Amino acid sequence: MSDTALEVNGLSIKFGDFTAVENISFSVKRGEIFGFLGANGAGKTTTIRMLCGLLVPTSGSALVGGLDFRDGGRGIKKVVGYMSQKFTLYNDLTVGENLAFAAGLRKLAPAYAKKRREELFALIGFDRPLSAKVAALSGGIKQELALAAAMLHDPEIIFLDEPTSGVAPASRARFWSLIRKITGLGKTVIVTTHYMDEAEQCGRIALMSAGHLIALGSPQELKSSAFPGPMAEIDFKGLAAAEFLPGLRKAAGLLELAPHGMRWHAAFTDKASMDAALAGLSRQAALALIKPSLEDVFIRLVEGAGR
């Protein structure tokens, strides 16, 4: 396999008159952790389903593991693993039955499926009996097992669609250390998430909004291109922020002014503009110079696009 895991060119899909994904292009290197970030309905799942050969695009082309994705899906399905957003495992079946079912779908020889199962149990650190009902497993362990099921046929490229949604924080961290282990083995992981701390752990992120790819880069690149100048955090300390905000909104060089919990983040084009805008505030409010987070990027690029 070449160094490129995915090469996507002008991919679009329409459902009737509605364009769910429009003209997106990107490529993913082998061994990358590539994240999809975007609001509900942005087109993340639809994009993944096209790349897995499960939905037929209206236009565009893609190479998935070097294969043209229009091969009817058969070749592609060998090189990709897919952990879907909605369905992972059957709750009323046992661990063994779920994995046997996954192996059956892939038509894996029993001896090979058993060998893979043991390798994957070692990888995820799974120590429950095969006879355990999936319903009895915790959310985190269930997702790890679902990951194993998606990797049973040893795919090169693994698509994980919100694998940690609704999972406890400690288990999310465990799942992400698994993702790093997998890419460490040379596999490629494409993952969607709504958690900013998870997006921060991706090598690169594709930011989607209303079917468009609106930004692409490493977390650091996204931050520095969305916020080329300084950012201040303003705590009005119980004063009515409404009294100061209209003036601040008109300040020269203001790029973004958005609430973050009880505080406000104000981004400027340059330090002189920031100093001038905040000079009158320093007695009433607590000011701190901060580094923009991915959440700031998201607010500026996704939510800001609608303003």
Ligand SMILES: Nc1ncnc2c1ncn2[C@@H]1O[C@H](COP(=O)(O)OP(=O)(O)OP(=O)(O)O)[C@@H](O)[C@H]1O
């Ligand atoms: N089969 C379909 N028929 C019609 N519209 C669809 C179909 N599948 C998806 N859509 C629409 O396409 C858009 C993109 O949906 P998609 O599920 O890809 O979003 P998403 O980014 O994965 O969102 P979420 O974060 O909620 O999972 C949505 O407006 C959705 O309603």
Ligand SMILES: [Mg+2]
């Ligand atoms: Mg989705």
